Amino acid sequence: MVQASLSGRPAQAELFLCDIFDALPKDDMASMEHPIFSLSTGPDRRVLRYDHRGITPSIEGLATIHDKDILIYCISQLMAALNAGRAVSRTVQLTAHDLLLAINRETSGDGYRPLREALERLAGTRIVTTIETGGVETTTGFGLVESWQIVRRKRAGRMVSAQVTLSEWLYRAVLAKSVLTLSREYFRLRKPLERRVYELARKHCGRQAEWTISLPVLLTKSGSTSPLRVFRKMIRDIAAAGNPPDYALKLEPGDLVRVKNYTRPPRATAGQGGLPSPTPEVLETARAAAPGWWDVYALEADWRASGDDRAA
16 A cells, blocks of 8 residues: 655655665665674674764674665665655565575575574664754664564475564665665675775765775774774775775875775866865864864865765
């Protein structure tokens, strides 16, 4: 059953069936920016805090960056439907076999078993955000997935389909098309840090020819728990392996990481219709105004890419 569209908003369905073959992978920009997902391959039960947000794990641990594949698949299907003018819903029904094929996982019995654990971690990982407006503080908590259910064949015990209700936060990002297209090679990246570095490169470099970030800030934004010296070697190893896809990494003096986008031609520079380059004084002022989490090079990249980095 489909409800009528009001005020120009997309039509809403009670249940959206994921049935679009070869949908382009899409990711929401908010979770690409912040280290919400664990890079650990074992149970991660840390409570994470940054800015005015907190992330608490379930008994199964924090949702991992590989668990996120389920969300990426759902976002991809919903965006393909929106672009085709179809009605969508926050509750999606997916076929387990199609999901596993799309995210480059085994479709044997071993491939199905981890899906339940991933759904449990996604639903159990809670995000708490606090916003202060006019002297009034509002705190909101929600799971990455609001609810889920699995349908199994009774004899074989194999998962046939799953029904997932996305968080309102994530669904609003889809309706607003606050998403970016990912390389299809993303699902072939097995190392969690490779995936996370790709997300950050895609988010910040976007359509630019290159992007620069300091290594300490990249460490913070990645969510890695490794010491800086270990993280430095990990980045060198990723660069030497030719990952992430679409981008080339290079460590430069001063612990800077330069990310080059080899899928895009260089954009216009200052004097050729491009935006002017910030002076050293402007960079120092920005660095003093936004210490710690933010990186002046990342801020400059976002400024240059604003209005041009969103992909429908």
